[in-house]
Amino acid sequence: MTIEIKELHKQFGKNRVLKGIDLTIEQGRIYAILGPNGSGKTTLIKSILGMVIPDKGHISVLGRTIKKDWKYRKEIDYLPQIANFPPNIKVKELIYMIKDLRNYPSTEGELIDIFGLEPYLDKKLSALSGGTKQKVNIVVAFMFDSPLIILDEPTTGLDPMALIRLKELIRKEKALGKTILITSHIMQFVEEMADDILYLLEGEIYFKGNIRELLEQTGQPDFEHAIAALTTTGNHA
Amino acid sequence: MLKILKYSFYDLIRSRWSYVYFLFYLVLGFVLLFLNNDVSKAVITLMNVIIVLVPLIGTIFGVMYYYNSREFTELLLAQPIDRNSIFMGQYFGVAGSLTLSLVLGLGTPFVLYGLFRSNAIFDFSLLLVTGAFLTFIFVGLSFVIAISNENKIKGFGYAVLIWLFLAVVYDGLFLMSLILFEEYPLDTFSLVATMLNPIDLSRILILLKLDISALLGYTGAIFKKFFGTDLGFFISIATLFMWTLLPILGLRYKAQKKDF
Numbered sequence: 001m002t003i004e005i006k007e008l009h010k011q012f013g014k015n016r017v018l019k020g021i022d023l024t025i026e027q028g029r030i031y032a033i034l035g036p037n038g039s040g041k042t043t044l045i046k047s048i049l050g051m052v053i054p055d056k057g058h059i060s061v062l063g064r065t066i067k068k069d070w071k072y073r074k075e076i077d078y079l080p081q082i083a084n085f086p087p088n089i090k091v092k093e094l095i096y097m098i099k100d101l102r103n104y105p106s107t108e109g110e111l112i113d114i115f116g117l118e119p120y121l122d123k124k125l126s127a128l129s130g131g132t133k134q135k136v137n138i139v140v141a142f143m144f145d146s147p148l149i150i151l152d153e154p155t156t157g158l159d160p161m162a163l164i165r166l167k168e169l170i171r172k173e174k175a176l177g178k179t180i181l182i183t184s185h186i187m188q189f190v191e192e193m194a195d196d197i198l199y200l201l202e203g204e205i206y207f208k209g210n211i212r213e214l215l216e217q218t219g220q221p222d223f224e225h226a227i228a229a230l231t232t233t234g235n236h237a
Numbered sequence: 238m239l240k241i242l243k244y245s246f247y248d249l250i251r252s253r254w255s256y257v258y259f260l261f262y263l264v265l266g267f268v269l270l271f272l273n274n275d276v277s278k279a280v281i282t283l284m285n286v287i288i289v290l291v292p293l294i295g296t297i298f299g300v301m302y303y304y305n306s307r308e309f310t311e312l313l314l315a316q317p318i319d320r321n322s323i324f325m326g327q328y329f330g331v332a333g334s335l336t337l338s339l340v341l342g343l344g345t346p347f348v349l350y351g352l353f354r355s356n357a358i359f360d361f362s363l364l365l366v367t368g369a370f371l372t373f374i375f376v377g378l379s380f381v382i383a384i385s386n387e388n389k390i391k392g393f394g395y396a397v398l399i400w401l402f403l404a405v406v407y408d409g410l411f412l413m414s415l416i417l418f419e420e421y422p423l424d425t426f427s428l429v430a431t432m433l434n435p436i437d438l439s440r441i442l443i444l445l446k447l448d449i450s451a452l453l454g455y456t457g458a459i460f461k462k463f464f465g466t467d468l469g470f471f472i473s474i475a476t477l478f479m480w481t482l483l484p485i486l487g488l489r490y491k492a493q494k495k496d497f
Contacts, residue, residue, distance in 0.1 A: 053495075098316070
């Protein structure tokens with residue numbers, strides 16, 4: 001298994017965000033982490049990345065306990081939710097910088113072609129539109145060959161063409177046997193891409209399984225309604 | 238850490254504010270030399286400016302840089318880099334580039350004026366060294382404040398308050414307590430009180446070296462009497478080191494525990 005999480009708790013002030021998450025993520029699948037706003041999706045992802053330090057619980061990535069370690073992040077590509085880069089540097093300098101920091105072979109040239117970023121390479125990051133920044137964000141996240149990819153809201157601001165390219169890219173990575181975690185609020189995107197759904201509600205895993213199981217459990221005709229049904233039943237419970 | 242330092246440093250070196258800061262010192266240096274027409278006198282005037290301004294600029298730049306680079310810090314945190322390296326790199330990048338602006342900005346006019354032929358070269362270097370210390374101390378303090386406060390306005394407010402307290406209020410309280418307790422022996426008190434404030438300490442450090450009794454005042458006199466110039470100098474430098482170290486340790490401690 002790629003990621004193993006046991007009894008994960010996290011509290012921000014009085015707000016208990018994660019209340020005992022138990023989770024195993026298997027290799028080579030695409031997982032969609034869903035849930036209403038504030039359900040703990042980003043906190044869960046950031047705990048895996050070591051950006052949020054859990055109060056209690058155990059996380060291991062590729063068989064290594066992540067507590068007080070940072071080297072395991074070599075195996076992770078991460079796309080953060082908001083792409084906000086240092087304003088004074090150029091796109092190609094940012095790419096070069098991340099390459100320099102990680103110091104591995106990378107495939108940024110190919111990705112720059114795919115997303116048509118060539119004309120922007122010499123522009124400063126502060127001069128880019130939101131969508132273009134997100135494309136740069138995607139290039140930075142995908143340019144390394146890591147076995148685990150974590151995407152937080154990857155579709156934000158993308159035009160339809162870029163969205164198609166992104167989907168192709170994710171499928172290609174999956175075909176290489178990589179494990180991919182995605183959070184998104186675009187249900188159509190999730191339905192198309194995800195093998196498994198993890199539904200978080202109020203800091204607990206409320207549902208885990210594939211889309212077929214979800215439809216059966218909720219008795220809804222389509223995915224979007226099934227997710228909505230999960231949210232409302234969750235609120236009643 | 239060195240890579241982060243390099244990028245933070247370049248990022249700052251290319252920002253407009255670094256140039257403004259550099260040009261400010263350049264102009265200040267030339268104007269003072271032109272008005273005073275004497276390197277030693279210019280050094281004294283400069284001291285009064287540096288002692289107050291360097292901490293303020295360090296505080297503001299530190300807080301601004303920390304908050305402005307938050308998202309970028311998050312990007313770095315997801316990379317295989319140790320947390321400490323990220324924050325230490327940024328800290329030394331900011332403090333380093335500010336120090337560079339200070340040294341180059343002030344150094345250029347003085348060198349052109351003929352610093353190397355003047356005997357004020359030691360005083361002048363000391364001025365730059367204290368300026369560098371103050372930059373590192375106040376950038377450190379502002380980083381600690383910024384990392385402890387999610388709210389930018391609060392962080393900015395606290396940082397400026399710390400500066401205001403150490404640069405202005407502290408001296409006022411100090412003087413008031415001297416007047417209030419003038420019947421008691423206050424030597425040890427004023428020594429300790431001076432040590433506890435890096436701005437006062439820097440002032441004393443330069444004054445001790447400049448050897449101008451008119452400007453020495455009460456605290457300086459005590460410093461001179463107790464330590465003799467060399468020991469006083471050594472202790473002041475050591476204390477400034479402590480002052481630099483404390484915020485760095487605080488920053489490391491906070492960085493290890495913080496959630497992003």
